[in-house]
Amino acid sequence: DLNLTVDYASELNPNQLLAATTVDGKVLVIAGAGSGKTKTLTYRTSYLIENGVPPSQILLLTFTRKAANEIKNRAQTLLASSASDSHSLNSSLPNSKVLNDITSGTFHSFCNRLLRQYSGLLGINPRFTILDTGDAEDAIDLVNKEKKYPTQTNIQAFPRKKTLQNIISTSRNRRIHIRDLIEANYPDIAVHIPIIEQLAVDFHEYKRANHLYDFDDIISQVVRHLKTNDTFRQLLQQTYRYIMVDEYQDTNIPQKQLIDLICQPDSVSLMVVGDDNQSIYAFRGANYENILLFGETYPAAKLIKLEQNYRSTPAILDYINALSEQITLGYQKQLYSKIKIAGQKPVFCRLSDERKEAKYIADTVIELKPDYDYNDFAVLCRTSFQSNYIQLEFMERNIPFIVVGGIKFIERRHIKDVLAFVKILYNPNDTISWHRILTLFKGVGAVTATKLTQAINADNNSFEPLLAAPFAKKSEQLKPLYAVLTKASQAESVEQIIDDILDFYIPILKFIEDNWRERSEDFRVLKNLAQEYNSLDNFLENLALDPPNDSIAAMGKTESGSNDDNDKVTISTIHSAKGLEWPVVFVNSLVDGMTPHHRSLSDFEELEEERKLFYVACSRAKTRLYLTAPDYFASYSGYFDKPSRFIAELSADKVSVETVKKYTFESDEPAWW
Numbered sequence: 001d002l003n004l005t006v007d008y009a010s011e012l013n014p015n016q017l018l019a020a021t022t023v024d025g026k027v028l029v030i031a032g033a034g035s036g037k038t039k040t041l042t043y044r045t046s047y048l049i050e051n052g053v054p055p056s057q058i059l060l061l062t063f064t065r066k067a068a069n070e071i072k073n074r075a076q077t078l079l080a081s082s083a084s085d086s087h088s089l090n091s092s093l094p095n096s097k098v099l100n101d102i103t104s105g106t107f108h109s110f111c112n113r114l115l116r117q118y119s120g121l122l123g124i125n126p127r128f129t130i131l132d133t134g135d136a137e138d139a140i141d142l143v144n145k146e147k148k149y150p151t152q153t154n155i156q157a158f159p160r161k162k163t164l165q166n167i168i169s170t171s172r173n174r175r176i177h178i179r180d181l182i183e184a185n186y187p188d189i190a191v192h193i194p195i196i197e198q199l200a201v202d203f204h205e206y207k208r209a210n211h212l213y214d215f216d217d218i219i220s221q222v223v224r225h226l227k228t229n230d231t232f233r234q235l236l237q238q239t240y241r242y243i244m245v246d247e248y249q250d251t252n253i254p255q256k257q258l259i260d261l262i263c264q265p266d267s268v269s270l271m272v273v274g275d276d277n278q279s280i281y282a283f284r285g286a287n288y289e290n291i292l293l294f295g296e297t298y299p300a301a302k303l304i305k306l307e308q309n310y311r312s313t314p315a316i317l318d319y320i321n322a323l324s325e326q327i328t329l330g331y332q333k334q335l336y337s338k339i340k341i342a343g344q345k346p347v348f349c350r351l352s353d354e355r356k357e358a359k360y361i362a363d364t365v366i367e368l369k370p371d372y373d374y375n376d377f378a379v380l381c382r383t384s385f386q387s388n389y390i391q392l393e394f395m396e397r398n399i400p401f402i403v404v405g406g407i408k409f410i411e412r413r414h415i416k417d418v419l420a421f422v423k424i425l426y427n428p429n430d431t432i433s434w435h436r437i438l439t440l441f442k443g444v445g446a447v448t449a450t451k452l453t454q455a456i457n458a459d460n461n462s463f464e465p466l467l468a469a470p471f472a473k474k475s476e477q478l479k480p481l482y483a484v485l486t487k488a489s490q491a492e493s494v495e496q497i498i499d500d501i502l503d504f505y506i507p508i509l510k511f512i513e514d515n516w517r518e519r520s521e522d523f524r525v526l527k528n529l530a531q532e533y534n535s536l537d538n539f540l541e542n543l544a545l546d547p548p549n550d551s552i553a554a555m556g557k558t559e560s561g562s563n564d565d566n567d568k569v570t571i572s573t574i575h576s577a578k579g580l581e582w583p584v585v586f587v588n589s590l591v592d593g594m595t596p597h598h599r600s601l602s603d604f605e606e607l608e609e610e611r612k613l614f615y616v617a618c619s620r621a622k623t624r625l626y627l628t629a630p631d632y633f634a635s636y637s638g639y640f641d642k643p644s645r646f647i648a649e650l651s652a653d654k655v656s657v658e659t660v661k662k663y664t665f666e667s668d669e670p671a672w673w
């Protein structure tokens, strides 16, 4: 008897219990949506701690930082409340801070921290800059221009930077050679293969020379060091003895390699949990086969399946089981529920256009509101722009909401501009940020920017070349730039740095953007964020790897008319809703051509991923699920007259069809209609 205080057997079903308490060796938990995979990770965490595992030996990898914190906080609460329940004087129980010593977060934030923490051992500069996808595209463009490859053919134009970035990233994440990738997926540009291969090499060297890491580098570089540096690998193997991974179906090959390299020794405990039906990140190189391969990598691994669903009512579960049967590849899973009352079937409703769809959703929220809080509702959209009408409607009707996913605050031009100054102070080698800043000025083009950046880097990264005669002549603003960089580099706080930069930047923004006032609102958000940090390191890391949601979220708050700041309807992309649940869920735009998207119709794997996306969306619902399909999309100026095949291919009795009068007479309609 281990003298445990948490009553695991009464909180978990037998398979969950087995998963939470099988500590030795490797364990794969494969289970459908809502079967308690994440809950099991929470209990495993508290179980490890109760059994005396030092929190510093635990590594918990999740899809967002928020998800990791939630697991830790719940485990903490479990331990704390059962300790007080049992009146035990067990002094080995953790105090409230102990779980902070667990290493947790996303793959990217974990690897980023490793690169900085072990920079000495790895022989790298810890002050590197993280390039987001847009920055990486710019960097590729710069390399392309600087190298002056012979890209002209009269057969086929050289691809755009976005396509190039995508090819290079996919090649790495899926470990497919550029030639094979292009021949298979982009046959039109095959004539450019040799140049693109060279560009990939040059791009890589460029990043290394300037201490720039894109998202792929952060993970792939750690993997490379783990393969080649025995000391580093052994160090990590000794440090992280208990590893847990949530949402394993969305890991890519480098992420799998990372885990495998650390978990090589039999003595390292590993549990991964996932649902192959929910793999929705193939476009970013995720490889759901990682789940199917687990048994090959670890022949002694235990496979545990969870089959009881605790999230959804039987009527909804019936629907998601039917959806899951349509998914061709993967493990077979049939979920059952012990809930006795069937509950309401999913509701399917066709509407004439997106505006009516938005009205219907708002009407339903208001109709149900007496029985629910606002934060019991979620509207899940395939892409963020499909929520535009819904946001407008909610604002008009005073329904408070928060927007999750889609264009991020830090992807906005003016925020990127300001951050470029900050990044230069942190890493003066950051050529991408130098370019961004210098080309803001009249008289400075790409060529001058490159020369000036080279001069600065050659001068040991001092800012003096900004004042040098040949450059100073190009633009009057270089002297003030020198002044502000010098001033900001001596600032005492992150907030002060931002203030100094804004004083300089806002007058520039006035020249380049008509809506500079509106954009300046975002700077308040940035300054608020800056106040939370006392080092540039953490500030830049969190902005790059765990960026805050769009400031539209703040708009929802000011429009709300509700006193409770947290009581809001969630409007989210399906991708960002992974792992979450709400009592009432709306899924919109369910017409063939939108869901599934018309571009995916001809490709089996893409269509399959669209189907999984729909499965993820529907399986977020606990008690009510609404599926809506407008006929007309103003943004496409087009009619989509078939409901989604994902709905049509299930037997009709799985949903109840609600009819809202389809075409109402609008007073502004001309009589001859």
Ligand code: ATP
Pocket (backbone or CB within 6 Å): 011, 012, 013, 016, 031, 032, 033, 034, 035, 036, 037, 038, 039, 040, 275, 278, 309, 310, 311, 578, 579, 580, 581, 619
């Ligand atoms: P997803 O695939 O969507 O990530 P999941 O398998 O991780 O789902 P959880 O989020 O852990 O599932 O659990 C779904 C819901 O079921 C949660 O509300 C959780 O608290 C509840 N639940 C899970 N297991 C049990 C249990 N044994 N008893 C009661 N409730 C449970």
Ligand code: MG
Pocket (backbone or CB within 6 Å): 037, 038, 039, 579
């Ligand atoms: Mg989960």
